[in-house]
Every structure is written in structure tokens, then in C-alpha cells.
Amino acid sequence: MESPTDSFIGNHVLDRRIRTTLSNAKITLCELNLTTRIIHWSVDQSFHFFEFSKSYDGTFDGYFKLIHDDDKERVAKSLEHLNLDEYITLEHRVLWTDGTYHWLEGIGKYYQEDGMSLLIGTIQDITERKRLEIEREDWERRHKLVADAAGVIVYDYDIESGSIIWSGNVKHILSFSNEEMGDINRWGDLIHPDDRESTFKALEEAQSQLKTFEVYYRFRRKDGEYRNIYDKGTFLSDDGKAKRMLGMMSDVTELMLSRMALTQSENRFRSLMNNLNVGVALYDVNMVPVMHNKTAFTLLGMTESQFVGTAAMDNEWNVIDSDGDRMKPEDFPIPMCIKEKKAIKQVVMGVFRPITKDRVWLMVDAEPIYDHNKDLLHVICTYMDFSARKRMEEVLKEKNQQLTASTKEVERRNERLLEFAQIVSHNLRSPLSSIAGLSDLYFNSNEKDQDQAVSYIKDVCKKALETIDDLNKVLKVQQGDRIRSEKLRFEDCLSSVIELMKISLSEKNIVVDADFMQAPVIKYPPIFLENILLNLLSNSIKFCSKTEKPEVIIRTKKIKNTVILYFTDNGLGIDLSKHKEDIFSFGKTFHLNMDSKGVGLFLVKNQIRTMGDEIEVDSKVNEGTTFKIVFKNQYE
Amino acid sequence: MNSKVIGLVDDEEVFHWLVESNVKMINDGCKFLSFFNGEEILNYLRSSPAVIPNILLLDLNMPVCSGWRFLENYANSAVKTEMDIYILSSSIDPEDKVRAKNFSIVREFVSKPISSDFLKRALNRFS
Structure with a gap:
């Protein structure tokens, strides 16, 4: 490069040190004669740092050509409007030898001397500064873009000066412009008085420890409205001392409101759940409860820690189904719901609760909840106590059974009453018709016949009275439902009967062989059992064999719940073949001998039927008779 | 007047005396045969007796062999006579009357007590 030597600066002797300093600072001195358009540079070896393009001829016009096209007009205009003694600063790009443009800053003062217009000053290479500046502008622009897009404020707080550079959504969020926001004191003034102290305390703390600053505070807008601000910043330090803080602020008012509303609604929901008398629990897919109310574990007879699985279950705890069978854990509604992936409803669980030592009847529903991928997310389970209803159902069932039983009893009674009426009408009609006939005869016959008639009337009356007595016995049997059943030993009862019949038995040499080993005991009214055994035995005595050695064999047997x-x-x-229907009829005898009146077996049948039991007979002429009595419902 | 024969089947002894006395009052010449159950009269009829009743008065409820059993046996037996059979029972059960109608050999169902009017009517059929 050709050095311009004919300069007025070059004519001056400059101190070497000044030159060196200027050189280090990449500054050169120059004088531009605007009238002659001659430019003088400070001639120095150090000039090499100005690497103008090789085409530079050392003239101002040559220099002007090197200026970037975008800057030419601005530079030209600035030089046209100069005022005396005024400093101007001109930043412009100049073509360098390597084909790049360097930013140069010319600072000069405008003089007039000897009719010449002179601009004297310095030119400095500010490319590096400019690059940083541009870079910073670039960053700031990007920051602002990000901040705007995120709806947040970005700030750069200079700790020493207290100034803050604001960018982002400042106006929108804080209602103040960047300029109105100003410095740290202005920011502090706008914080809600109640939050101010704590916010500054947090700031000082973070600053002294170079930690992240993170606070929530209320910020007052222009209109006086407070917004909730989330503020987070980090410190840039130099030698362990905080220099700047870069941070971000966002308006979380809506978020906090909705969070508050959520909390409130959650609280409401929880208090609702806890006041329900229905147990509710939400389980995850591993059957671990994620949410539940008190009723849930109380109804299930567990402690809360047992319910959530952090404590072991009580060994006594168990569940039965409505049939009373033990319920297997895999049949519980929740595993079923998870396995089948469908709602399992109205499962009846009879839970034994070791805590209260009782069994509670629960109606349990389990319903699956799916996520947006249709995968099972949760199972919601409700537990409803229907013990009271169950008890009522049982009472109702029992009452129904009683009603059915009493209806049957009424039917049986009606049947017996009808039968009784028939017996009465027949058996009393017979003697009365005899009496009627005899008295008719009495009035139409001779003295001898009259005496005979009266004597017969007496006989018939006596028989009629006996019949009435017999009918009375039957009536007493039919009131048998007032007679209480007791536990009786067949052996004891038979002994007392044999004792009564002892004389007749020994007269006829009858052997009684009784064995009650298989069913020694029965629940029956004592009078009935005694009467049954008495009548059967007296029946056997009456009709005992005259040719063979008379024998009576008595056995009992247990079949299911009958004896x-x-x-x-x-x-x-x-x-x-002749008498099957008549065996148990009133006043029937089938034999011409003996003292049979035919009431005994009728009574036996009546007593047995009164108890709802059955009697059957099997017999062959001259071989013997077997009576079979089935006593029902003996073992429950 | 030929002497009529009246047979009575009844288990009540007093009734035999009563019927016999009544019959004697209407017609002293009547012959009276007593049977105390169905089997007795059946056996009598089977024994080819010289005297067969013109009129048979039959009770229903009797031990050993009831009036019904007699009727069934008699209706199915080879023994055939020209008896007027009257059921004479203390039963007033309509079912018994219906059952009696099933036997064509039964002339009439008469409820006790027995009246002399009935006996006169029955006897007059043979005068």
C-alpha cells in the first residue's frame, strides 16, 4: 500500500508512544479536504492494519469507492450537511484486501481554513465491536421472538447499575412499556406490598449464593389490577460476584386460578366422597388403590394401611358369596373387571370384619376406565352396605316360609275338619237314627216291645256317648300344634308304654324286640309318640297270632334328615286288597273278634298327619303287619 | 198273602230288632233273615239256600265286608236272584248316593232312620 506522506498530520512530530497506542487501538488519524477532495492519513508503519483493497489510490474518491454500497449514500449525505465546529460520527463499511468489508468508525470535526473545508479526526476499525453488537442484537431479537411466542418477558438485569433491559411480552403482561418499566427500583415498587419483602429477600439470597432465583409474586398493573407473576432468573458472575441476571417472567394468574379452582373442586369432591355412605375406591391396573374414601375401608373391615396394602391383612378376614361359600380372591370384582375388561356389577360379598367381629353384606360394582388409547387405566369400585336389606330379605323369606307353612297347616286343618265333620255326621247320625226308629216303634207297639225299645235306646245312647268321647280325643290331637316337640329317646318312651301294657303282653306271651341304635332320638311331642307306640302295640296285642309265638319287632333308621x-x-x-282305605278310618275294625273299636289307628294317623309326617302299612293275612312311620325334618 | 222274606245286612244288633219289629207290625207273616256283614249274606246266597229274600236291606259301613264290597261281589258273581236291593244307610253323603247309582241291582238308596212307610211300600211290590 502506498502511504500518503503529504499530510498535515504527517508533518507533525508525534510522540512515538501516541502512535503505538493508536496503532494498538487500531485507530488512524486523517484529514479530509472537502474542497480539494484530498485525504491525508497519518503516515506510519502501523498503518498496515488498514488493509484497504489493493485498488485504493489514496484519494478520497478512491476511498469513497471502497465504501459499501449500502453506506455510500448515508456517508455522502453526512458530508454535505456539515456545520462548523461540529463533531460527526460516521459508521461505514469499507472493502478490505481479502474481499470482506470492515466496519470503520470515523469521528471528525469540521473546520474552515484558508477557504478550505476540512474534516479532521480519527478512523477506527470497529468490525469486532460491530460484530458483537450485531450478534447481541441478533440474540436480543431471537430472545424477543421466543419470549413473544412463549408469552413471557425476558429481562437482563445489570446488578451494578440496577438497570434492566426488558424484552418480550412486557406491555401485554405488565401493561407498561419497556421504558415505563425501567430499573430494579421501579420493578420493586410495582410488586404487591405483601410480597415485596419476601421477593427481595429471595433475590438477595439467590444473588449472594449465585443460585437460581425463583419466586411468585403479585404485580400491580397500570389499572391497579394485580397479576400473579412467576419469575425465574439466573446470575452471570465474574470472579464469584454476580454481575447480571438473565430471567424470565410469566403471568400465571389464570393458571393459579384454575389450579385453585381445581384444588377447591378436588377438596369438595374429597369431602363429598368422605361423607358418602357408599365406599368408593379407584384402583390402578395392579389393583393398588390410588384414591379411596373412608367408607371403603371401613365397610371392608380393614384399616386404611391394610386397604392400601402397606399392612398385612387380618387372618380372620374373609368373604363369602350369597350362597355362603368362601369367595376366592380371583373371583373378587376388581380382578374380574381387569381380567374381563368389562364392568362387573352387583356382586354380593359377605365380608367378615375382624375389627368389628361381624359380617357385612356388600353389593359391589367394578367399572373399568380406559385412557385415550383404549388401554385400561383404572378400575373404579363402589361398595354398598345392604346388610339391612339382606336382613329384611331374610326376615321376609322366613315370614314367607311361615306363611306357606301356616297356609299348608290351614289346608291340612281344613281337610281334617271336613273329615271330622263327616265322621261326626256319620257316627252320630247312626245312633240317632236308631234312637229315632226305636222311639217310633215305642209308640206303635205292645208293652213288651216298648220295654225292649227303651232298653235298646239306653244301649245306643251309651255307645253314642262313647263315640263322642272318642271324637273328643281326635279333636285334642287336631289341636296338636299347641303341643311342643321335645327331644325324646325311643327307648324311654317304649319302656313306659310296655309298663302300661305289661298285663296284656304277658297274658298273650308277646315278646317285644326293640333296637333303636341307628336312630335313638327324635324330636316329637311326648304325648303323641307315647300314643303312637301305645296304639300300635295294642293293635299288635289285639290281633296277635294264635298259632305262632307272638312277636313285635321295632326298629328305627336314619335316612337323610328323617327318622x-x-x-x-x-x-x-x-x-x-279289601281294607287298605279303611285301616286308619274312624270306627273301623276288620275283625269280628275282640274289643276293637277302631279309634286307635285313626288317632295315630291323625297325630302323625298333624305333625306333617307319614304312616304307611304293609300287611298279609295270617303273616303279620308292618307299620312304617316317616318322621320328617329331624336333622336340620 | 204269601209270606214275604226280608233280609237285613247291618252290623248294629239294635237295628235288626228295630226292623224286625217294624216289619212284624206291618205284616206278621213276614219272614226275617239277619246278616251282620256282607260276607255273611254272600256266603248264605252261595250256599244255594231254600229261602231267598224278596227284599234285601243293605247297610254300607260294616266291618269285615262292607255293603259296597258285597255289591261288587254279588254283581260279579254267578249267583242270580230276584231280590229288591235297598241300601239302607245312616250316610247322607251325596257321593254315596252317586256311587250307589252305579249298581243297577240297587233299587233305591234309603237313609236311616227307617220308616214304616218305606217298609210298607217295599212290601207292597210283592202283594
């Missing part, structure tokens, strides 16, 4: 009594003799027997 069966077999009463067998080897006596005369009954011709069942």
Missing part, C-alpha cells in the same frame, strides 16, 4: 320307625308283628294281618 323312620318300623313296627312289625307276626299277627293276623289285614287283607289290604
Whole structure:
């Protein structure tokens, strides 16, 4: 490069040190004669740092050509409007030898001397500064873009001066412009008085420890409205001392409001849940409760820690189904719901609660909840106590059974009453018609016949009275439902009967062989059982065999919940083909001998039927008779 | 007047005396045969007796062999006579009357007590 030597600066002797300093600072001195358009540079070896393009001829016009096209007009205009003694600063780009443009800053003062217009000053290479500046502007622009897009404020706080550079959504969020916001004191003034102290305390703390500053505070807008601000910043330090803080602020008022509303609604929901008398629990797919109310674990008879699985279950805790069978854990509604991936409803669980030592009847529903991928997310389960209803159902069932039983009893009674009425009408009609006939005869016959008639009337009356007595016995049997059942031993009862019949038995040499080993006990009214055994035995005595050695065999047997009594003799027997219907009828006898009146078996049948039991007979003439009595519902 | 024969089947002894006395008052020449159950009269009829009743008065409820059993046996037996059979029972059960109608050999169902009017009517059929 050709050095311009004919300069007025070059004519001056400059101190070497000044030159060196200027050189280090990449500054050169120059004088531009605007009238002659001659430019003088400070001639120095150090000039090499100005690497103008090789085409530079050292003239001002040559220099002007090197100026970037974008800057030419601005530079030219600035030089046209100069005022005396005024400093101007001109930043412009100049073409360098390597083909790049360097930013140069010319600072000069305008003089007039000897009719010449002179501009004297310095030119400095500010490329590096400019690059940083541009870079910073670039960053700031990007920051602002990001901040705007995120709806946040970005700030750069210079700690020493207290100034803050604001960018981003400042106006929108804080209602103040960047300029109105100003410095740290202005910011502090706008914080809600109640939050101010704590915010500054947090700031000082973060600053002294170079930690992240993170606070929530209320900020007063122009209109006086307070907004909730979330503020987070980090410190830039130099030698362990905080220099700047870069941070971000965002308006979280809506978020906080909705969070508050959520909390409130959650609280409301929780208090609602806890006041329900229905147990509610939300389980995850591993059957771990994620949310539940008190009723849930109380109804299930667990402590809360047992319910959530942090404490072991009580060994006594168990569940039965509505049939009373033990319920297997895999049949519980929740695992079923998870397995089948569908709602499991109205499962009846009878839970034994070790805490209260009772069994509670729960109606349980389990419903699956899916996420947006249709994957099972939760199972919501409700537990409803219906013990009271269950108890009522049981009472109702029992009452129904009682009603059915009493209806049956009424039917049985009606049947017996009808039968009784028939017996009465027949058995009393017979003697009365005899009396009527005899008295008719009495008035139409001779003295001898009259005496005979009266004597017969007496006989008939006596028989009629006996019949009435017998009917009375039957009536007493039919009121049998007032007679209480007791636990009786067959052996004891038979002994007392044999004692009563002892004389007749020994007269006829009858052997009684009784064995009650298989079913020794029965629940029955004592009078009934005694009467049954008495009548059967007296029946056997009456009709005992005259040719064979008379014998009575008595056995009992247990079949399911019935007791069966077999009463067998080897006596005369009954011709069942003729008399099957008549055996247990009132006033029937089938034999011409003996003292039979035919009431005993009728009574036996009546007593047995009164108790709802059954009697059957099997017999062969001259071989013997077996009575079989089935006593029902003996073992429950 | 030929002497009529009246048979009575009844288990009540007093009734035999009553019927016999009544019959004697209407017609002293009547012959009276007593049976105390169905089996007795059946056996009598089977024994080819010289005297067969013109009129048979039959009770229903009797031990050993009831009136019904007699009727069933008699209706199915080879023994055939020209008896007027009257059921004479203390039963007033309509079912018994219906059942009696099933036997064509039964002339009439008469409820006790027995009246002399009935006996006169029955006897007059043979005068």
C-alpha cells in the first residue's frame, strides 16, 4: 500500500508512544479536504492494519469507492450537511484486501481554513465491536421472538447499575412499556406490598449464593389490577460476584386460578366422597388403590394401611358369596373387571370384619376406565352396605316360609275338619237314627216291645256317648300344634308304654324286640309318640297270632334328615286288597273278634298327619303287619 | 198273602230288632233273615239256600265286608236272584248316593232312620 506522506498530520512530530497506542487501538488519524477532495492519513508503519483493497489510490474518491454500497449514500449525505465546529460520527463499511468489508468508525470535526473545508479526526476499525453488537442484537431479537411466542418477558438485569433491559411480552403482561418499566427500583415498587419483602429477600439470597432465583409474586398493573407473576432468573458472575441476571417472567394468574379452582373442586369432591355412605375406591391396573374414601375401608373391615396394602391383612378376614361359600380372591370384582375388561356389577360379598367381629353384606360394582388409547387405566369400585336389606330379605323369606307353612297347616286343618265333620255326621247320625226308629216303634207297639225299645235306646245312647268321647280325643290331637316337640329317646318312651301294657303282653306271651341304635332320638311331642307306640302295640296285642309265638319287632333308621320307625308283628294281618282305605278310618275294625273299636289307628294317623309326617302299612293275612312311620325334618 | 222274606245286612244288633219289629207290625207273616256283614249274606246266597229274600236291606259301613264290597261281589258273581236291593244307610253323603247309582241291582238308596212307610211300600211290590 502506498502511504500518503503529504499530510498535515504527517508533518507533525508525534510522540512515538501516541502512535503505538493508536496503532494498538487500531485507530488512524486523517484529514479530509472537502474542497480539494484530498485525504491525508497519518503516515506510519502501523498503518498496515488498514488493509484497504489493493485498488485504493489514496484519494478520497478512491476511498469513497471502497465504501459499501449500502453506506455510500448515508456517508455522502453526512458530508454535505456539515456545520462548523461540529463533531460527526460516521459508521461505514469499507472493502478490505481479502474481499470482506470492515466496519470503520470515523469521528471528525469540521473546520474552515484558508477557504478550505476540512474534516479532521480519527478512523477506527470497529468490525469486532460491530460484530458483537450485531450478534447481541441478533440474540436480543431471537430472545424477543421466543419470549413473544412463549408469552413471557425476558429481562437482563445489570446488578451494578440496577438497570434492566426488558424484552418480550412486557406491555401485554405488565401493561407498561419497556421504558415505563425501567430499573430494579421501579420493578420493586410495582410488586404487591405483601410480597415485596419476601421477593427481595429471595433475590438477595439467590444473588449472594449465585443460585437460581425463583419466586411468585403479585404485580400491580397500570389499572391497579394485580397479576400473579412467576419469575425465574439466573446470575452471570465474574470472579464469584454476580454481575447480571438473565430471567424470565410469566403471568400465571389464570393458571393459579384454575389450579385453585381445581384444588377447591378436588377438596369438595374429597369431602363429598368422605361423607358418602357408599365406599368408593379407584384402583390402578395392579389393583393398588390410588384414591379411596373412608367408607371403603371401613365397610371392608380393614384399616386404611391394610386397604392400601402397606399392612398385612387380618387372618380372620374373609368373604363369602350369597350362597355362603368362601369367595376366592380371583373371583373378587376388581380382578374380574381387569381380567374381563368389562364392568362387573352387583356382586354380593359377605365380608367378615375382624375389627368389628361381624359380617357385612356388600353389593359391589367394578367399572373399568380406559385412557385415550383404549388401554385400561383404572378400575373404579363402589361398595354398598345392604346388610339391612339382606336382613329384611331374610326376615321376609322366613315370614314367607311361615306363611306357606301356616297356609299348608290351614289346608291340612281344613281337610281334617271336613273329615271330622263327616265322621261326626256319620257316627252320630247312626245312633240317632236308631234312637229315632226305636222311639217310633215305642209308640206303635205292645208293652213288651216298648220295654225292649227303651232298653235298646239306653244301649245306643251309651255307645253314642262313647263315640263322642272318642271324637273328643281326635279333636285334642287336631289341636296338636299347641303341643311342643321335645327331644325324646325311643327307648324311654317304649319302656313306659310296655309298663302300661305289661298285663296284656304277658297274658298273650308277646315278646317285644326293640333296637333303636341307628336312630335313638327324635324330636316329637311326648304325648303323641307315647300314643303312637301305645296304639300300635295294642293293635299288635289285639290281633296277635294264635298259632305262632307272638312277636313285635321295632326298629328305627336314619335316612337323610328323617327318622323312620318300623313296627312289625307276626299277627293276623289285614287283607289290604279289601281294607287298605279303611285301616286308619274312624270306627273301623276288620275283625269280628275282640274289643276293637277302631279309634286307635285313626288317632295315630291323625297325630302323625298333624305333625306333617307319614304312616304307611304293609300287611298279609295270617303273616303279620308292618307299620312304617316317616318322621320328617329331624336333622336340620 | 204269601209270606214275604226280608233280609237285613247291618252290623248294629239294635237295628235288626228295630226292623224286625217294624216289619212284624206291618205284616206278621213276614219272614226275617239277619246278616251282620256282607260276607255273611254272600256266603248264605252261595250256599244255594231254600229261602231267598224278596227284599234285601243293605247297610254300607260294616266291618269285615262292607255293603259296597258285597255289591261288587254279588254283581260279579254267578249267583242270580230276584231280590229288591235297598241300601239302607245312616250316610247322607251325596257321593254315596252317586256311587250307589252305579249298581243297577240297587233299587233305591234309603237313609236311616227307617220308616214304616218305606217298609210298607217295599212290601207292597210283592202283594
